[in-house]
Amino acid sequence: MGRPDTKAKKRGIRRLFTWKKLLGTFFVVCLLGMGGLYAVYVMVPVPTANAEATMQSNIYKYANGKILARTGEINREIVGLEKIPLPVQRAFVAAENKTFYKDNGVDIKGTTRAAWNTLTGKGKQGGSTITQQYVKNFYLSQDQTATRKLKEMVIAVKVDQQMSKSEILAGYMNTSYYGRSAYGIQAAARSYYGTDASRLTTAQGAYLASLLQAPNQYDWTSANATGRKLVEERWNYVLDNMVEEGWLPASERAGMKFPVPRAPKPLPGMEGQTGYIVEAANQELMRQGVSEEDIKAGGWTITLTIDEQKQKDLVAAVDEQLEDKIDRKGDRKAATVQAGATSVDPKTGAVVAMYGGIGATEHWMSNATRRDFQPASTFKPIVLASAVDNMATTQDGREIGLNTVYDGTSKRKVVGSEIPFAPENEDNRSYGPVTVQRATNSSINSVYAQMIVDVGPAKVKKTALALGMKDGQDFGTTPAMSLGTMGASTLDMAGAYATLDNHGKKVTPTLVKAAEHRDRQVDTVKQTGEQVISREAADTVTKAMMGVVRNGSGFRAAGDYQAAGKTGTSENNRSAWFVGYTPELVTAVALFGEDTSGKIAQQVTLTNAINPGRANGGRVPAKIWGAYTERALNGGSDAEFDLEVEGGSGGGGAEPTGTSSSPTPSEEPSEEPTETPTTPPATTGTIPPPPPTSTATTPPMPTQDTTTVPPPPTEEPTREPTNTATIQPPDIGLPGGGSGGGSGGSGGDEGGTSTQQPR
DSSP: OHHHHHHHHHHHHHHHSOHHHHHHHHHHHHHHHHHHHHHHHHHSOOOOOOHHHHOOOEEEEOTTSOEEEEESSSEEOOOOGGGSOHHHHHHHHHHHOTTTTTSSSOOHHHHHHHHHHHHTTSOOOOOOOHHHHHHHHHTSOOOOOHHHHHHHHHHHHHHHHHSOHHHHHHHHHHHOBOSTTEESHHHHHHHHHSSOGGGOOHHHHHHHHHHTTSTTTTOTTTOOHHHHHHHHHHHHHHHHHHHHTTSSOHHHHHTOOOOOOOOOOOOOOSTTTHHHHHHHHHHHHHHTTOOHHHHHHOOOEEEEOOOHHHHHHHHHHHHHHTGGGOOTTTOTTGGGEEEEEEEEOTTTOBEEEEEOSSOTTTSOSOTTTOOOSOOGGGGHHHHHHHHHHTTOBOTTSOBOOTTOEEEOOTTOOOSSOSSOOOOOOGGGOOOOEEEHHHHHHTTOHHHHHHHHHHHOHHHHHHHHHHHTOOOOTTOOOSGGGGGOOSOOOHHHHHHHHHHHHTTTEEEOOBOEEEEEETTEEEOOOOOEEEEOSOHHHHHHHHHHHHHHHHHSTTGGGOBSBOOEEEEEEOGGGOEEEEEEEOSSOEEEEEEEEEEOSSSSOEEOOOTTTSSSSOOOTTTHHHHHHHHHHHHHTTTOOOOOOOOOOOOSTTTTOSOOSOOTTOOOOSSOOOOSOBOOOSOOOOSSSBOOOOOOSOTTTSOOOOSOOSSOOOOOOTTSOOBOOSOGGGGOOOOOOOTTOSSOOSSSOOOOOSSSSOOSOOO
């Protein structure tokens, strides 16, 4: 009786699960699955790139191509596939996805195999294609979830339809992580082999492709024995796959040796001078129209004009002449001393070296580019340049040149100005009648105060701006401007003096040699340009400043080279300068007094900070300049100034003090004259020289001098006057009379202990 019931049950089950019903159900499930996948395909868009995937570093290079610094949170520099050798490209495909060029973004067979191996205990494996890995790196996160994996597959199919295989491969190689904080093939090539991606060999490319499976474990220099064995096996696997695919000749493969990478090096940071240089380069790029946001986004390769060796020479000179001689931590006074310097090639405008301070991570403001301190008497040559360029005359109508005689009496009131001004010379010294050359050598304030009045302050300012100085609210047009009362940086002054060195043709100091991004580049500044002052004016100033180095306040800068320069010390001794040049190199060096111990940095005096008395420009700044120049010129130079200077008493062709054979003084040169000449007119501020008595005592003025400086003429005073009051001009009753007036302080510069007078 039971058997009929069993048969009935079987017939019922067969009726319920017929092959037709099962097949129909299978098709329904497939259709539902396909519908679901289609719905997912439609609903899941290709998202925008994640922020980290597009972040890049900026690369800053010395002029010789060596990397100075990398900036940015992510060490990555995106490069186009055209810059990666084809064998290296194929090594990545052979390592990760041999079917890459044929699949549609997803390898179902590979994914299934990887999942089965993982489930059966054969090891966790990835079945992702290169496209999927690119999608994960560029669009998604690294989360290991089913939802993320599904999105990855869907987006990979869409990306494969929208992008070429070359674009996908480039994106994959540029977004992958290679270890050593290196993202992208370019950063990896530099980190592991010290080269650009464009120069990678097939063997090196195969190693970098092998790294992607386990970047930290496979880093040869830090891996244990097991790790080294695994990565070498992986490397062989990649090369064998290349041979199998026909991408690498077997004969070439047989001769390959494992390319051991170099030991890791720390990424160049912002310490030392690097931060100052990088910031100055960024500021220059922004002046060229690149936004700050664009720079921060990264991806720039910026080649600088900085000469690596000259940069080291400049740092060594500052250390030798300043830092090694002071105790910043134990001496509060010494801690206020800040050094800054800029060195420029006068033929090209290239900034070859820059010193911003003790270190960008310790003193954030760059002393090379700051403009909050006065350049003091380093401005006086610009006054002289304007005088010659404008063919200016003295109050009594004589053309101004190096032999023009002025009254060097301290506190002498300027004549011809609506603004009263009577600057004091250093230590209130009166020099009596002196030539412009002697006034330049000894930086005599009273002479240059009268000269700027003779030329016209507005004309002098125009000349200064033409030479490259920057205008500002403190750049007034008063007689006090002759003492350099405006603000200026060492970069500004190096540029102005470079134009003088370049015979009056404009030189614009430039720090950025080239700036390239993956999709554009920036046009650099035109470094040399038009004639902004006459050659005669520029060369006359050069000749005057040669006297400063040979026989004047800048003698400590002298060396085995021809040099011209000018010292300067500002009001209250808050800054001390030496700016000078040889035919090949222009350098501005400055010391600034700055107290940073409080909440707000304050300018303070340099007096007694690094030596007893004034820290004037003829001391430490000149020594730094000389030490650097000697190094930068490899010990010296035979180059000579090619000067074209008109002769005559007004043209300034001869130097009236000393000769080229004069020995370098062992101490600060005396600024006091030694003889009183014949009594001059006392109402104009200038004193005409007496006529020569014979050709034997007064040599003829040369029309051109390219190498040497002739002996002094007989009219140069040789004995200290016994009564300076006899040449003191009378008070002519200028508006607002008195002994002072105008903006800025009154005289003083090299030597002595005064702390109140700018020079």
